Amino acid sequence: MTYVVTENCIRCKFMDCVEVCPVDCFYAGENFLVINPDECIDCGVCEPECPAExxxxxxxxxxxxxxELNASYSTKWPNITRKGTPPADAEEWKDKPGKADLLSPEPHKA
Known part of the structure; x- marks a missing residue:
């Protein structure tokens, strides 16, 4: 079993989950995070840390x-091991439904 990042992360990307991951299995896109299912050890520490649930x-x-989206993008996007700064409008996007079309396929830029 593994954990999966879902739609509510889009345009929020708070990254609180990243710092608690003991195996560094998070990968960052421009406006979304994913978990590599082959690296996740199913410890669950990331789930309660996500402000966007x-x-x-x-x-x-x-x-x-x-x-499948998590599995695919985790092989294309850069690994992220430290919490960065979320988007300035992250709180405005938190809990908004129907964000799937806003997912950017572009990788995170440092």
Whole structure:
């Protein structure tokens, strides 16, 4: 089993989850984070740290549609091991539904 980042992370990207991950399995896109399922050890420490409540175990129905996207982008985007600065408007986007079309395929730029 693994954990999956879902739609609510889009345009929020708070990154609190990144710093608690003991195996550094997070990867960063321009406006979204993903978890590499081959690296995740299913410890679950990231889930309660997410202010946007966007992380779920892959066994949760809310994660199903996002599992493949996490797997795919985790091989294309850079690994992130430290919390960065979230977007200035992250709080405004938190909990907004229907953000899937806003997902940028571009990698995070330092």
């Amino acid at each position: 966007a992380i779920f175990p892959d066994s949760d129905d809310r994660a199903t549609a996002w599992a």
